[in-house]
Amino acid sequence: MEVHRDLKSTGILRPYFARTWRIYLCSIALHAAASIVYAFFPRVLGVFTDRLQAEDLARPDVARYSLILLAIGAAYALFGGYGQYLVMYVGRLFDSMTRRRLFAHFSELSEHYYSKNGVGKMLSYFMNDVTGVRESLSMGINQLSMASLLLLSCLGAMVLSGIPLYLVAATLGPLALIPWIVTRIGPVVRARSRQVQEALGTMTESAEEQFGGIRVTKKFAVERIMMERFGADVDRIRDNQLSLVKISSLFQALIPFLGSMSLIVALAFGGYLTVTDEITLGDFVALTLYVRMLMNPLQQIGNVINALQRSRASLQRLNELIAVRPDIAEADGAVPVDLERSEVRIQGLTFSYPGATRPSLSGIDLVLEPGMTLGIVGRTGSGKTTLVKLLLRTYEAPAGTIRIGGTDIREAKLDSLRGQIAYVPQDGFLFSSTIGENIAFARREAGQDEIETAAKQARIYDNIVRFPDRFETKLGERGVTLSGGQRQRTSLARGLIKKAPLLILDDSVSAVDAVTETEIVKSIREERRGKTTVIIAHRISALKHADLIVVLDDGRIVQRGKHEELLAEPGPYAELHAIQEEGSRHAADRWQ
Ligand SMILES: Nc1ncnc2c1ncn2[C@@H]1O[C@H](COP(=O)(O)OP(=O)(O)OP(=O)(O)O)[C@@H](O)[C@H]1O
Numbered sequence: 001m002e003v004h005r006d007l008k009s010t011g012i013l014r015p016y017f018a019r020t021w022r023i024y025l026c027s028i029a030l031h032a033a034a035s036i037v038y039a040f041f042p043r044v045l046g047v048f049t050d051r052l053q054a055e056d057l058a059r060p061d062v063a064r065y066s067l068i069l070l071a072i073g074a075a076y077a078l079f080g081g082y083g084q085y086l087v088m089y090v091g092r093l094f095d096s097m098t099r100r101r102l103f104a105h106f107s108e109l110s111e112h113y114y115s116k117n118g119v120g121k122m123l124s125y126f127m128n129d130v131t132g133v134r135e136s137l138s139m140g141i142n143q144l145s146m147a148s149l150l151l152l153s154c155l156g157a158m159v160l161s162g163i164p165l166y167l168v169a170a171t172l173g174p175l176a177l178i179p180w181i182v183t184r185i186g187p188v189v190r191a192r193s194r195q196v197q198e199a200l201g202t203m204t205e206s207a208e209e210q211f212g213g214i215r216v217t218k219k220f221a222v223e224r225i226m227m228e229r230f231g232a233d234v235d236r237i238r239d240n241q242l243s244l245v246k247i248s249s250l251f252q253a254l255i256p257f258l259g260s261m262s263l264i265v266a267l268a269f270g271g272y273l274t275v276t277d278e279i280t281l282g283d284f285v286a287l288t289l290y291v292r293m294l295m296n297p298l299q300q301i302g303n304v305i306n307a308l309q310r311s312r313a314s315l316q317r318l319n320e321l322i323a324v325r326p327d328i329a330e331a332d333g334a335v336p337v338d339l340e341r342s343e344v345r346i347q348g349l350t351f352s353y354p355g356a357t358r359p360s361l362s363g364i365d366l367v368l369e370p371g372m373t374l375g376i377v378g379r380t381g382s383g384k385t386t387l388v389k390l391l392l393r394t395y396e397a398p399a400g401t402i403r404i405g406g407t408d409i410r411e412a413k414l415d416s417l418r419g420q421i422a423y424v425p426q427d428g429f430l431f432s433s434t435i436g437e438n439i440a441f442a443r444r445e446a447g448q449d450e451i452e453t454a455a456k457q458a459r460i461y462d463n464i465v466r467f468p469d470r471f472e473t474k475l476g477e478r479g480v481t482l483s484g485g486q487r488q489r490t491s492l493a494r495g496l497i498k499k500a501p502l503l504i505l506d507d508s509v510s511a512v513d514a515v516t517e518t519e520i521v522k523s524i525r526e527e528r529r530g531k532t533t534v535i536i537a538h539r540i541s542a543l544k545h546a547d548l549i550v551v552l553d554d555g556r557i558v559q560r561g562k563h564e565e566l567l568a569e570p571g572p573y574a575e576l577h578a579i580q581e582e583g584s585r586h587a588a589d590r591w592q
Helices: 013-053 059-108 111-116 119-160 165-212 214-219 223-275 281-322 384-391 414-419 435-439 448-457 461-466 484-496 514-527 563-568 572-582 585-591
Strands: 344-351 361-368 373-378 402-404 421-424 502-506 532-536 548-553 556-561
Touching: 013 059, 013 119, 013 281, 059 119, 059 281, 119 165, 119 281, 165 214, 165 223, 165 281, 214 223, 223 281, 344 384, 361 384, 361 556, 373 384, 373 572, 384 502, 384 532, 414 421, 421 484, 435 448, 435 484, 448 461, 448 484, 448 514, 484 502, 484 514, 548 563, 548 572, 556 563, 556 572, 563 572
Parallel strands: 373 532, 373 548, 421 502, 502 532
Antiparallel strands: 344 361, 344 402, 548 556
């Protein structure tokens, strides 16, 4: 089972800030410069008004004041703009850093993790959660620093402007309610936003599954049912989003409302003091402009607090994901193994999948000598693929049950082990690239002649050269332009080109006709002479030449021997052979 690491030590923010804090500092300094410059704006206008009222302004003065305002505007745009660029830049850095880290992490996680968590869920981490956190880290921090600095500069400038402090205090009174509102509404926003993220994850998962299964859906003509199911997911997101929007809108509306209250106090109280000559008209103009200027940063701070609450849910999901540790990890002091010269000894192997009530393999004893061909046959669900998964360490076998040249497989270096095995599953996944690239997947350095040889051995060459682009033919997702049999043979060529010391064919030619199968078996025998090969098949014809054939039934080896020996003894092998060769009805009943 995967376990969680200590969340704090592996969070995604720490490495990010370690790399970007200097840029943040730069950006904040630029924002500070922009805000300080901008805070002079009302004061300049106030002084201008007073001089205008005193009729103390000559034409060059007007031009001078205009130039000062122009300089303030230009400096604000320059500092603020560059500060904003820096923060957007680090936001994109967060995207790429986090997505790379998530991808590396995903590729470490075991098959068991993927069997529990759908691909759609992974995509939702990549898209929704990373974007959510990035927006807070770039736009959010950008606006927060800009708005806070502007707010502080305005407040500072207000206090220093000579406007009486009691008037400033009275004007700002309504705004003092804002922190109280934040603490009341913030947790509700966070909780509702977590519901939205979870609903989005479910929808992505459902969309991925439905697109993946679209061919089945069409064949069964159940599009309506699938649409209804998907519609229900979409409706759930809408409901959750609407409930989030309600609370967010209330929060965002309250702030301008309190700002208007401040403005009313400024107009009423400030106006009264102007009329009674306690402050100048210039003070009054500056005060109302300050209050107006305060409203924007206040609104922005409100928005950012809202966004931060929302992205905290995403951050938590990402941190939890990064904290999942792969359940198959390299042991300390792991050693390389040599499958070319060492035997694989399986002894007393009993294995159950995590959470399963019955073992999938029981008491398996088997020795795979270097160079031999082993055939495994058995009815569906008898444990054939499970045995291969344990050899590849997709799942971990109990200690001491599988040894390679005396080394417990659990102590083997993963790269060394998997690098020496070519595994060809029944339904090999093909990537959306060219056929040639798919064949050379595990050996990027392979030349065209090697690719062609592998294609010939897998009997797919003649098909490929009939495509207009031959080996350059592009395959759609999962190779949809190829038939089932062509796909299997392409995936077989990919296994053969690896020329690995151990080749495992897991029902790899089940979708080809009997004649082609015979040809493939013949060419594999030639190619693999002296190299260890494991052939799993339902058709005896594919493995009858093996040096040793084992018959699995319900996780146990029930027969073992060469083809002729097994035919000579009564048992499932002879029965299966009878079905396949003669179509014996009695035997068929036992095997179906
Ligand atoms: N990831 C898994 N989690 C739980 N049980 C599993 C898992 N994979 C396989 N099993 C179970 O283990 C048993 C053996 O499965 P396995 O895939 O090894 O059979 P097989 O002989 O390869 O079958 P087939 O010929 O159909 O490919 C089956 O009962 C199957 O349901």
